[in-house]
Amino acid sequence: MASEEQISAIKRAKVLMVGAGGIGCELLKTLALSGFQDIHIIDMDTIEVSNLNRQFLFRQSHVGQSKAKASTFTILRFRPKISITPYHANVKESRFNVDFFKEFDVVLNGLDNLDARRHVNRLCLAADVPLVESGTTGFLGQVTVHLKGKTECYECQPKPAPKTYPVCTITSTPSKFIHCIVWAKDLLFAKLFGDKNQENDLNVRSSDTGNSSEHSADVFEYRKDEDIEQYGRRIYDHVFGHNIEVALSNEETWKNRNKPRPIYSKDVLPVKMTEKNGDTEKDCATGDVSVMAFLSLKNPQDIWSLAENSRVFLEALRLFFSKRLKDIGNLTFDKDDQLAVEFVTAAANIRASSFGIPLHSLFEAKGIAGNIVHAVATTNAIIAGLIVIEAIKVLKKDNNNYRMTYCLEHPSRKLLLMPVEPYEPNKSCYVCSETPLSLEVNTHHSKLRDFVEKIVKGKLGMNFPVIMQGASILYEVGEDLEEDMVAIYAANLEKAFSELPSSVISGTVLTVEDLQQEFSCSINIKHREEFDEEKEPDGMVLCGWVEAPVDKDNNKPIGNGESTSNALPSEEKDVEIQEMSGGTETVTGKKRKLSEVDESKKQKKPEKLDVDDEDDELVISDDWESLAKKNRV
Numbered sequence: 277m278a279s280e281e282q283i284s285a286i287k288r289a290k291v292l293m294v295g296a297g298g299i300g301c302e303l304l305k306t307l308a309l310s311g312f313q314d315i316h317i318i319d320m321d322t323i324e325v326s327n328l329n330r331q332f333l334f335r336q337s338h339v340g341q342s343k344a345k346a347s348t349f350t351i352l353r354f355r356p357k358i359s360i361t362p363y364h365a366n367v368k369e370s371r372f373n374v375d376f377f378k379e380f381d382v383v384l385n386g387l388d389n390l391d392a393r394r395h396v397n398r399l400c401l402a403a404d405v406p407l408v409e410s411g412t413t414g415f416l417g418q419v420t421v422h423l424k425g426k427t428e429c430y431e432c433q434p435k436p437a438p439k440t441y442p443v444c445t446i447t448s449t450p451s452k453f454i455h456c457i458v459w460a461k462d463l464l465f466a467k468l469f470g471d472k473n474q475e476n477d478l479n480v481r482s483s484d485t486g487n488s489s490e491h492s493a494d495v496f497e498y499r500k501d502e503d504i505e506q507y508g509r510r511i512y513d514h515v516f517g518h519n520i521e522v523a524l525s526n527e528e529t530w531k532n533r534n535k536p537r538p539i540y541s542k543d544v545l546p547v548k549m550t551e552k553n554g555d556t557e558k559d560c561a562t563g564d565v566s567v568m569a570f571l572s573l574k575n576p577q578d579i580w581s582l583a584e585n586s587r588v589f590l591e592a593l594r595l596f597f598s599k600r601l602k603d604i605g606n607l608t609f610d611k612d613d614q615l616a617v618e619f620v621t622a623a624a625n626i627r628a629s630s631f632g633i634p635l636h637s638l639f640e641a642k643g644i645a646g647n648i649v650h651a652v653a654t655t656n657a658i659i660a661g662l663i664v665i666e667a668i669k670v671l672k673k674d675n676n677n678y679r680m681t682y683c684l685e686h687p688s689r690k691l692l693l694m695p696v697e698p699y700e701p702n703k704s705c706y707v708c709s710e711t712p713l714s715l716e717v718n719t720h721h722s723k724l725r726d727f728v729e730k731i732v733k734g735k736l737g738m739n740f741p742v743i744m745q746g747a748s749i750l751y752e753v754g755e756d757l758e759e760d761m762v763a764i765y766a767a768n769l770e771k772a773f774s775e776l777p778s779s780v781i782s783g784t785v786l787t788v789e790d791l792q793q794e795f796s797c798s799i800n801i802k803h804r805e806e807f808d809e810e811k812e813p814d815g816m817v818l819c820g821w822v823e824a825p826v827d828k829d830n831n832k833p834i835g836n837g838e839s840t841s842n843a844l845p846s847e848e849k850d851v852e853i854q855e856m857s858g859g860t861e862t863v864t865g866k867k868r869k870l871s872e873v874d875e876s877k878k879q880k881k882p883e884k885l886d887v888d889d890e891d892d893e894l895v896i897s898d899d900w901e902s903l904a905k906k907n908r909v
């Protein structure tokens with residue numbers, strides 16, 4: 277039962293929820309049932325059929341509608357008197373600025389990606405609004421309270437980087453099915469259906485053939501004198517036959533490895549598919565285009581033969597060109613795009629077959645390609661409950677009782693939940709302290725553009741960066757810039773560090789600010805001549821972001837890096853950086869103060885977890901005080 281004090285804190289509160297997906301739906305329901313009266317929701321997505329199994333505020337009839345609006349509508353039907361304000365929008369839009377965040381007593385995250393989480397973290401720090409962060413992955417979950425200067429911020433601990441693979445493993449020497457998936461998804465699919473201007477290592481492979489660069493650039497182009505099946509077979513023979521032959525010619529590579537087998541389409545599918553199948557158009561005229569439906573491959577858990585994979589490959593390519601021509605050039609792999617999944621599964625399997633790697637079903641391939649850990653609705657519900665418990669403590673300013681709580685897959689001592697005291701801010705966090713970072717870079721070769729794209733946007737997660745050396749601005753973005761400044765900044769982007777108007781060399785300190793996030797950090801530049809292409813593909817290395825001392829074995833933080841339904845770091849998920857809409861009209865560059873850390877509150881290690889599997893009786897305790905004491909750090 278809630279106390280009078282809790283009830284009045286709840287009734288007065290204005291809360292912002294970011295994300296109305298797996299956790300968000302549960303959270304909104306729990307907030308409404310707990311008596312919250314003023315809730316704002318930001319979510320940029322629309323509802324998909326695949327959301328319905330766990331996002332219980334949505335029904336079939338909501339598919340295609342805004343998540344923020346549909347969830348509001350459902351809740352208002354049973355709590356008509358409360359105020360819910362939905363925003364069908366990206367939280368990174370400029371209207372959600374520091375002043376917007378300042379309106380709230382607490383912000384509650386139910387997000388699914390690192391980029392948005394970092395953004396909200398910075399706005400909460402700048403606005404000095406408490407943030408309750410959450411994540412789940414299958415049976416695992418985590419809720420954390422972030423309070424400026426009192427507890428660690430979301431970025432105090434480095435998040436595990438998405439797993440990457442050396443380029444040569446992907447392009448030449450795959451040994452696992454995941455390598456084939458990455459090749460099919462990030463190279464072949466991107467090359468055929470994505471942005472033509474993007475760099476792609478398939479180019480490199482093609483030009484290795486010794487052909488003229490003109491020829492290699494043309495290989496993937498659809499020629500006017502061929503029909504779609506001929507085109508598909510040409511691509512097939514090039515990537516699974518010819519390129520493998522070229523790779524085999526480099527004997528050194530195969531001294532200690534099994535040699536791959538070139539595969540040509542005529543050996544696998546001697547008969548032209550259109551001759552065999554007649555007119556295929558009528559079979560897949562409208563609706564969601566799918567090869568499986570057309571080829572009567574019903575069970576996604578079946579493993580297709582090489583011939584079936586080859587048919588799916590050619591047919592998927594044909595359908596992209598005949599039914600989805602307008603998408604070509606703009607596509608990136610999406611696990612919810614059936615045709616894309618079919619193409620990638622087939623391509624990965626044909627490559628796997630060539631390299632003697634076991635083939636996989638579409639269901640498995642989709643899981644690997646889309647980095648799917650199947651969501652568990654009850655974990656989301658538990659986590660949503662914990663978010664509300666922490667939010668209420670925040671509203672009551674119950675500073676000594678905040679808990680970071682883990683939901684465990686293997687209950688420890690019959691306890692499903694493990695609450696621990698939150699960590700204090702990491703004094704070397706570049707976000708909530710003023711610790712400078714350092715960047716090793718070849719100042720003669722690396723361009724400002726690489727720095728902006730790979731480091732400032734890619735690693736530091738900034739949206740509206742300003743890069744300064746002392747008082748001189750080297751680069752900034754914004755709608756209100758004078759034309760001549762835009763031209764100067766565009767020219768600067770193409771210059772190497774040492775060629776910039778105020779030359780950036782070893783020892784230079786750059787200041788990088790994001791005006792929307794009101795976040796700024798200093799970067800010490802250190803010149804380095806050489807970089808290892810495989811290990812340091814950016815050609816620059818950002819350092820100085822020291823991990824705070826956490827007992828890794830006993831208390832492994834869940835990454836929160838990916839999805840509300842996928843909080844653990846997992847292989848090969850690309851962090852999606854959402855496009856911004858709107859301008860920068862709100863912004864002013866203001867520095868935050870150094871966080872004040874309560875030195876008296878020293879951190880200790882959490883108790884070691886014993887996994888007690890013998891007795892599966894579970895206790896979900898609501899005695900938070902005693903639980904917290906048991907696990908107190």
Ligand SMILES: Nc1ncnc2c1ncn2[C@@H]1O[C@H](COP(=O)(O)OP(=O)(O)OP(=O)(O)O)[C@@H](O)[C@H]1O
Pocket residue numbers: 294295296297298299300318319320321322326327343365366367368386387388389392651839840841842854
């Ligand atoms: N930048 C952002 N701005 C607003 N909402 C966001 C942003 N990034 C993610 N979200 C929202 O966070 C929610 C996360 O929910 P969840 O992890 O359950 O993902 P989902 O897309 O619903 O499901 P799944 O990814 O498993 O198919 C989504 O509804 C998504 O739209």
Ligand SMILES: [Zn+2]
Pocket residue numbers: 428429430431432433701702705706707708709
């Ligand atoms: Zn921090």
